[in-house]
Amino acid sequence: MAEADEMDLTFEDATVGAWKILAVAGELDMHTSPALQERLDSLSVGDTPKVAVDLTEVPFMDSSSLGILVSNFKRLQERGGVLAIVGVAGSPQKVLSITGIDRVIPIFDAATDLPQS
Amino acid sequence: MALAGAAFAQRSSLEIPLDSAHILTVRLFAGGVARSLGFDDETGEALKLVMTEICSGTIERRRDGRIAIEIAADADRLRAAVVATGSPTDDAFRDEADTTYRRTLIEALAPDAAFVEEEERSIVTFTLPAA
Numbered sequence: 001m002a003e004a005d006e007m008d009l010t011f012e013d014a015t016v017g018a019w020k021i022l023a024v025a026g027e028l029d030m031h032t033s034p035a036l037q038e039r040l041d042s043l044s045v046g047d048t049p050k051v052a053v054d055l056t057e058v059p060f061m062d063s064s065s066l067g068i069l070v071s072n073f074k075r076l077q078e079r080g081g082v083l084a085i086v087g088v089a090g091s092p093q094k095v096l097s098i099t100g101i102d103r104v105i106p107i108f109d110a111a112t113d114l115p116q117s
Numbered sequence: 118m119a120l121a122g123a124a125f126a127q128r129s130s131l132e133i134p135l136d137s138a139h140i141l142t143v144r145l146f147a148g149g150v151a152r153s154l155g156f157d158d159e160t161g162e163a164l165k166l167v168m169t170e171i172c173s174g175t176i177e178r179r180r181d182g183r184i185a186i187e188i189a190a191d192a193d194r195l196r197a198a199v200v201a202t203g204s205p206t207d208d209a210f211r212d213e214a215d216t217t218y219r220r221t222l223i224e225a226l227a228p229d230a231a232f233v234e235e236e237e238r239s240i241v242t243f244t245l246p247a248a
Contacts, residue, residue, distance in 0.1 A: 027141065027144070029137070029140050029141070029169055029173065030137045030140065030173045030176070030177075031137035031138055031140055031141070060144065060165065060166075060169075062166065062169045062170060062173060062219075062222075063170055063173070063215050063218035063219040063221075063222055064173060064215050066215075066218050067215040067218060090162070091162045091165075091166060094162075094166075095166070095222065098221060098222055098225045098226075099218050099221050099222065
């Protein structure tokens with residue numbers, strides 16, 4: 001079920017195989033990104049968690065949100081899990097590309113492309 | 118303000134409190150100004166990102182002040198200035214990784230960005246070419 005946060009940032013959880021998918025809708029900046037961290041905390045439970053952040057409906061993302069994605073990627077990796085990004089395009093894709101994070105965090109076009117093995 | 122020489126009729130300005138809740142307003146302003154001055158969407162998106170990063174960095178470094186933004190067209194470039202007032206905050210609260218990403222994004226999109234940091238105010242000026 002979707003939940004609204006400040007400035008119409010919404011989150012929706014789903015499960016696809018072993019992956020927990022967090023679909024985000026709205027703009028991610030230093031004001032809204034703490035809500036993203038809270039949602040990632042709630043999903044990153046259990047052994048070897050696999051979490052995918054779906055950015056299909058995110059038209060804007062800044063460096064503070066990028067920092068949250070990277071820190072959670074490292075945190076999950078340390079626990080034997082993984083964080084992936086799904087559906088990124090436009091300005092957020094450019095942010096990932098300029099910073100080189102698109103070569104660090106695995107990125108997939110759609111949740112159905114996530115590896116299930 | 119900080120954009121000396123820019124034709125007055127071509128300047129747009131916005132002033133906000135030093136508060137992250139107003140960063141969305143900055144993006145709406147920047148995108149709208151870029152569009153009204155005839156710049157394409159790619160330039161508008163770049164302006165929104167650079168403005169967001171500059172304002173976010175300023176909000177982390179200062180408190181109890183305001184941010185004044187000015188944007189003007191200069192031939193085929195956008196010229197912008199961000200002037201912030203307020204008391205400096207403790208550097209210890211800054212996330213080093215975020216600061217590195219922020220600097221990387223600003224340098225990539227606005228390589229001529231110039232930063233002046235004083236006790237009572239900071240000034241950032243930059244230009245963006247039309248994409």
